[in-house]
Amino acid sequence: MSDSLGLVGVRMHFAPGEEICAQDEDADYVYRLIDGAVRTTRLLSDGRRQVGEFYYPGDLFGLESGDRHRFSAEALGACEVLMVKRVSPSRTGADRDRFERAVWAGTTTELQRAQEHMMLLSRTTAIEKVASFLLHVVGRDRAETATLPMTRQDMGDYLGLTIETVSRMLGRLQADGIVEFAGCRHFRVRQHIALSRLAVA
Known part of the structure; x- marks a missing residue:
């Protein structure tokens, strides 16, 4: 086929x-x-x-x-x-x-x-790595709402971070109103400029 x-x-x-x-x-x-x-x-x-x-x-x-x-x-x-x-x-x-x-x-x-x-x-901080990763996912989906098919552990093993650090950084981004999660796998970027600044901080 x-x-x-x-x-x-x-x-x-x-x-x-x-x-x-x-x-x-x-x-x-x-x-x-x-x-x-x-x-x-x-x-x-x-x-x-x-x-x-x-x-x-x-x-x-x-x-x-x-x-x-x-x-x-x-x-x-x-x-x-x-x-x-x-x-x-x-x-x-x-x-x-x-x-x-x-x-x-x-x-x-x-x-x-x-x-x-x-x-x-090579990015210095955990928040830079996680913000960059989310921007990549959003850019791939070409939408402000995107899906994470991978687990937090997968993200950590990809970014060189522990699962606890990944979860903490995602929680920080949500608490700051930069992203909004609907469950574990779906998220929406609420402040694209702020997320971009964190990615290159």
């Missing part, structure tokens, strides 16, 4: 928390997220978990320069994924060109994300 980019693969459904690919597993496939959200994680040698990135519909993930996956990928909620073979003898002509263009675009996007993540981690 093909998708909107013309990529040909197998559509698979994954339940919340289900593993899509495992760290150090053979990287036989690349993945295009059709619906839902995915996180990539890596277990470090000291037992800590690092969240590499969050992916949303239309994103490619599982792109590797080597033969094995450096990160595991897990469904944050129910999701649908197109699994595309990295190497396929039947991929010729236009199909091969579409695949190569998609991989090139995906690799470029991954590099940009890695650079943005490094910049985010």
Whole structure:
């Protein structure tokens, strides 16, 4: 089955928390997220978990320069994924060109994300990191109201903060009237300028 980019693969459904690919597993496939959200994680040698990135519909993930996956990928909620073979003898002509263009675009996007993540981690204070993260989410959704498909622990492991610090910073932003949460996963930016100033303080 093909998708909107013309990529040909197998559509698979994954339940919340289900593993899509495992760290150090053979990287036989690349993945295009059709619906839902995915996180990539890596277990470090000291037992800590690092969240590499969050992916949303239309994103490619599982792109590797080597033969094995450096990160595991897990469904944050129910999701649908197109699994595309990295190497396929039947991929010729236009199909091969579409695949190569998609991989090139995906690799470029991954590099940009890695650079943005490094910049985010380099921010000095916890409030800067959390404010920057929320601005990124709002910018992705292109709306003043946005959804956080990840947990507070996921955010902490992505930002290099503890779950307690993430929760405290989110509570501070809400208490100051800068953001307003409806439950744990949905929020609205009430003072965009104030949030932007905190992100670059």
